[in-house]
Amino acid sequence: MLSRPLLRSLPRRTTTPSTLLRRRYSSAHFDSPAAGARSADGTSxxxxxxxxxxxxxxxFLVSTGAIFATYMxxxxxxxxxxxxxxxxxxxxxxTRKAQEEISNRHTAFIEQAAKDKHLLLGSEGSPTIEMRFPERINIHSPYNLPAGHTRGVLMDKLEEHYKKENPPK
Structure with a gap:
């Protein structure tokens, strides 16, 4: 092993972080074709x-040719x-006349639908809804009812009311 005084007399190589990084990640380290063989002075x-x-x-050539061919x-x-x-x-x-007629009919239908929509939205509706099947009120589960509440009691009065409003034809 070399002694310290002898080592101090030898010139030291400076190792800056940039040279360490260059050595670590240099392409010459790998046997790649891009690295090539290096001579002693570091040139390829x-x-x-x-x-x-x-x-x-x-x-590019195809698209330019297509544009030119279209122009020609x-x-x-x-x-x-x-x-x-x-x-x-x-x-x-x-054909154009037939398409024009179809388009005009379609436009007329759309305009009529818009008029109908505004007519229905602008009118005041009835606050009540007529029931077609009053017997559906009585369709319920007989269980889980509070005491004293049964749905079948007022059904006769309800049927009489609807028969008065809507007499059978």
Whole structure:
């Protein structure tokens, strides 16, 4: 083992935190193709196998070609009086007339529904609701009733009342 005076005479290597981090996380530590072989002075001796050329993406060329082809197609079928494109878009087209008629009917139905809604919401309704089946009042469980309360007592009066209001036809 070396003695302390001898160690003090040797030049010390400075170890700053940045050099420690560089040593710890350097890519030359791994056997990766990106690291390459290092020479004594720290420079790489090999060139990477891949190229760094940037090419125009295929999707860009396809979309540009599609836009250009669409423009050329439009220029070829320029709207004239007899072209199918113009006939399809014309107002006299029977399909367009049928669609217009359906749309007008639909609009009329929607407007009528809105008028009916406002008519019903604006009117004052009856505070009572007519019962169609008064016998449903008597449908209940005979159990869990408080003492002295039975539902069947007033049923005769209720039936007479509804028979007066709604006589049988």
């Amino acid at each position: 001796t090999t060139t990477p196998a891949y190229t760094t050329e940037e090419k125009i993406p295929t999707w 197609l439009y220029a070829y079928i320029m709207p004239t009086e007899n072209s199918p494109f113009t006939r399809f878009l014309s107002v006299d087209n029977p």
